Structures are given as structure tokens and as C-alpha cells.
Amino acid sequence: MAKELLKGNIAMAEAAIRAGLEGYFGYPITPQTELLEWMSERMPALGRAFLQAESEVAAINMLYGAACTGARVMTSSSSPGISLMMEGLSYIAGTEVPVVIIDVVRGGPGLGNIAPSQGDYNQIVHGGGHGDYHPIVLAPASVQEAIDLVVLAFDLAEKYRTIVFIMADGNIGQMMEPAELPPMRPIKTEYPDWAVRGAMGRERRILSSIYIDPKDEEVTNYRLMQVWNQIQANEIRYREYYLDDAEYVVIGFGTAGRIGLSAVRMARAEGIKVGLLRPITLSPFPVPQIERLIPRIKGILVVEMNAGQMLEDVLNIVKGRVPVEFYGRMGGMVPFPDEILSEIQRMVCEGIPLDGDPRQRWMKRLAPVIHWQN
């Protein structure tokens, strides 16, 4: 199929449809709304289920019910809506039914704004809903990658009977880029042996997240952890750029990773040996890949569009063996490549202390940038 100029939100919607989506439930919220609107046109035209729910609480529970039928189903939202979905997510995780959720993250906390942000890292990657569960979280950095990851998301969700998030940001959702859509896959005709579709000629099936005896709930938790172990072993995805001879590494995902790459290229042009590691799976996190870099590098710069949520995970891996620096913009602000370039230059020229708190140092440097007056 030829490349066309596609807007991220619409590209993700159409990719889901072509991946065999049977049901979509959602609620309007910027900067994700075009996705829902696209579904409202296309899904009924294809004879598939589309419903604008009365809230994200309803949407996630409609999704939960629909997922129990074994069908390919999806919702999408943006940060405040995802916050509302947390209860449902926990139930879905506890029931072990596959769903795909697209979060086009916006600035927060609170109502915040509609600008691109990565402030949902913690609420998605590290839970949010109650109990122990780990969704797979995929972070695209371009429209093409968003398309490819949406298709992958459905396959992973079904393979592991788990929640798969696409964590995009307002930038990926709103941006237009040339990209290629996948061919239309047929809707599936066979449904898994746990699917609740009416007990026609078979024993009844029950799907529930309740295990009233703690012994059974512990076994369920153990099973969830085993699946998570498999996911960690098999599903880590990332992109490396200029890492072969790199002495410094920028780590960033999604839009921040993409801007980081521009900065890395500019630094390379100045002869600085710096590369980029861009995690595509935020969960499972590319732990072994970072681990392998540690012995041969002089420093890491973590770049995010939040106050350092992924930074915590990097610090946890590095454990003080290499100096780590952080640069983030918050609340819907997006860093420019030259902001990151000057961070790289400073890191190389001045060096970074091994101790101390990278977030404290960053706040001092950021204060004049945002005209903070105390």
C-alpha cells in the first residue's frame, strides 16, 4: 500500500480497524477526539460496534464487557479520561481479558491543557488501578510507528490476555506525516475457549475478577506475574541510534525521544560521541539494554515531557554506576532540539556528578528557562 499523508489519531484508528477491530467504545477528549470521530464513521459502515459512551467510566466498562466476548476491542482517551478508567483497568487485568487502549497524553495534573505531554507514564506504566498488574505499554515516535504498534498491540493483547496501551502524546495524535496503512485483515471467526458468548452446547463460562478466597487470589496474582515475566523476557522493543561508539547516551521515548534524536544528530555534527536509546516498550522497560550500556559510557541524559517519571526507572537500573542527568519540560511544554543539545554539550564539557539528585539540578537549570521568580 502506498504512503499517504495521515494525521496520527486517524492513522491509529484506521490501523485498529484494519487489524480486525470489532468494537470501539469511547468518550470525546482533546487531543484524541479525531480518533473517536473516525471510528464513528467507519465502524458502523463496516457493520461493527461503535458507541460514544456517557463517560470514560462507562467506556472502560463497556470495553470490559465487549472484551469478555473474545472480540478485538479498543478504547481511546487522553489523560483525565485515562484517570477515570483506572478502576475498570484493574478489573480487566484481574479478569485477564485482552484490550487495547490508546492514550493521547495531554498536559496535567488536573484539567491541565490539551498540549502534548508524557505525564501519564506513571499512571499507565506503574499501575494506577489497584492491585498488582502490568500492562504492556507501547510508545510511538511517528505516525508510521503508531500504525505499526496499534496492529502489534492487538496481537500482544490476545497472546498474553493482557491490557496493551499505546501511549502517544498530543503531538503524535495531531501531527500529519506520510505513512503506510496495513492491509485490511478479516474479522476473526474463531473465539478463544474462555470467551463468554452464550453456553450453546457447552458448559457455562464465567469471567470474573473475584477470588474470594485469598489463597485463590494469590494463585491468580502468581499467574499474572508469570505472564509478566514472559512478557519481560520476550517483548522488549526499542530503537538505538548512534550507540556503537557512544560515550554519552540520551534516553527518551515518543516525541521526547524523537526530539532527542535531532539533538543527538546536531551533537554528532559537532563531533560529540553521543547516541540515543528510545524505548518503544515502556513496559516492559528495556532494562537489559540499558544494563549493557552502563560499563562503556560516561553519562546518561534522560529526556522527558514530564518531571522525570521514567527517570526513576533509569536511576533504578543504573544504581549510581554512571552519572545520570535529566532534562524535562512539563505541563504541555515540548523541548526544542537545541535545549537538549545544550544539555548534551554541558554534560560533555562540564561532566556530571555521580552523586546528588539529577532532578534537583534540573530544576535549578529550568528555573530561568521558565522565568521562575522566587
Place this chain on the structure above:
Amino acid sequence: MDTTLSAQIVYQRPQSLTEATMHYCPGCTHGIAHRLIAEVMDELGIRERTIGVAPVGCSVFAYNYFDCDFVEAAHGRAPAMATGIKRLLPDRVVFTYQGDGDLASIGMGEIVHAAGRGENISVFFINNAIYGMTSGQMAPTTLPGQKTTSSPQGRDVETMGYPLRMAELLSNLDGAGYVVRRSLHDPKNIRMAKKAIRLAFETQLRGLGFSMVELLSTCSTNWGLSPLESLKWLEEHMIPYYPIGDFKVAEPLKELKV
């Protein structure tokens, strides 16, 4: 005709109920409601294409008792979950079974919108005027003056507001095809309740929109009354506030003889 004793079964477990022993307290009417629904499922021959949605509340384990496919919703979200199932499988029969805390308090948004959309599902709403499972707190349907563990001096409408009449409220919505209130306190009313349950399923089978049967029910344990006193209390206190009646009956149902 076989007239031997063994052939004259007049009362037995409906096929749509499992053999599991119910966990409900003595005097509780959940068991009656379950049985009526199961009898109607048998009569309509829909067991194999019915999917039930259990609530959070005393009937959280309803799925253990019905011999059909079942899912267990989050507190109050059964109508949303049922919507998701019904939209994917429009030719299946989908019902929710919900208490008054579940449906009229935490799940108010989901039930109103399911009814407003004319969602083609059937809802069996157990109104026992109290939160049973969490041991007797005030429900949105608790009567004025009624003592509960969270209204120990009795429900004071000045500060705690008034009970909600859900059947009346939902019957005002255009999407509602069949909305009635029945009671489970005596055999006559139980028979009427069964007919209503039948009509609720008929509503769904005919694609006439949202159907709900509100069933006035007892909670002897948390009311602090004996089973017999509970039935009497229901009749004397609940029915005056929650009148038995048909609040919305779609035209095609009126001709139906069940």
C-alpha cells in the same frame, strides 16, 4: 398420559439454575428472584444464548447459581458491561442483576444512560432499601426515618435527602420499553413478578429497548427482623413509598399474553 406419582412433578429446580446451594441469608428474597428469572429462561428456551452480568453486592455470586454464561461487573457498572456484550453480540440475551446501592447510587450514570440509549438489555433491580453486603448502611432507596448502620437515628431527609424511585425515574426516558415495579413479599406478588420478568425478556427479544423490573425485596439480617416480619415490613412500609405498577409498557407488549 402417565399418571404415576413419579411423573407428576409439579415443582423442581429450573434447568437454568445450577445445583449450587445459595449463600443468601434466611429470609432474603434474592433466591426467589433468581428462581423466577431461571424459570422464565427455561420457558423461553434462552438459557444457551443468555449472558448474565452480576453486580457488586450480596448477589455478587449470582453467576454460581445461573447455569448460563456470566460475567461479574465492577460496582454499579453492570449496565455498561452489558452494553459492551450486547453491542458485540446483538442476538444474545443479556441481563443485569443489581442491588439498589449498585444501580441507584454508584451506578446511577450507567443505568440512566443504558435506559436512555434504549439499550436492548433487561435489568432486574433488587430494591431492599439497604446495603446488604456491606452490612446494612443507608441506600439511596432507604425510607425516610429508616434506621441503618449509617443513619443510626433514622434517615433524616433534611440532611440525607429523599429515597429515589428508580422505576418512575427511568420510565420517563424514551429509550425505555418496559419498566415496572413488583414485589416478592407474597405468592400473588411473586407470580406477578414472574410475569414481569417474562415481559422484560420479551421486550429484549422483540428489540423494544431497555427493560427493567424493580423487585421490592427483603433483607432480614440487616433490617433486624425475622423473615416473616420482614415480609410484613416490606408490605407495610415499602409498598406505600414504592407503589407496585407498570410505568412504561411499549405498545407491542400490551397485546402479549404471558
